[in-house]
Amino acid sequence: MFYPAHFEPAEEGGFVVTFPDLPEGITQGDTYEEAMEMAEDVLISCVEIYFDEEKPFPAPQKFKKGEEAVFLPDSIYAKVLLHNTILDKKVSKAELARLTTIRPPEIQRILTPKHNTKIDTISRIMAKIGNPISLVISHQ
Structure with missing residues (x-):
């Protein structure tokens, strides 16, 4: 991005x-x-x-x-998408932990921009909160 x-x-x-x-x-x-x-x-x-x-x-x-x-690195932009979705859907960090069965301290790390998080993890979380990520190749 x-x-x-x-x-x-x-x-x-x-x-x-x-x-x-x-x-x-x-x-x-x-x-x-x-x-x-x-x-x-x-x-x-x-x-x-x-x-x-x-x-x-x-x-x-x-x-x-x-x-x-x-x-802006893709890994950070993916977290921006997650962050904005959480705010838009009014999902608390505690609710996110329950939905994903990820412990709260790990949720906090996932939501830290510079923390290395696998794209698969972010993608799974986005799918759980109803906004799956779709990767597209842009031909410019």
């Missing part, structure tokens, strides 16, 4: 990066490559903030002219 970002040249050199979908997503780097690396890192930090605040994480809007694509 990719999120649109603006890379603006900074007065002092380098680039300032902002995300139209995420007002809290601001970073910078001395080179384009460093700015992109920092943008990917701040994008993941934004996911963590939204999860901690129990707010739905926004889907990326369509790209506009001049915007750059910043990568």
Whole structure:
């Protein structure tokens, strides 16, 4: 998954990066490559903030002219889908544990963006709460 970002040249050199979908997503780097690396890192930090605040994480809007694509790893995007579904369906962590027979501490780890979780686990949970994941190959 990719999120649109603006890379603006900074007065002092380098680039300032902002995300139209995420007002809290601001970073910078001395080179384009460093700015992109920092943008990917701040994008993941934004996911963590939204999860901690129990707010739905926004889907990326369509790209506009001049915007750059910043990568969000699929493993984290799958957790975004799970997180947003849990919020939308108002499923508590305790209820999720009961539905899936996964212990509550493991549910907490699964819902942590940077924790390594197998896609199969996320897929099983999504199916249990009525929103199965479907993988599609995009031909662009």
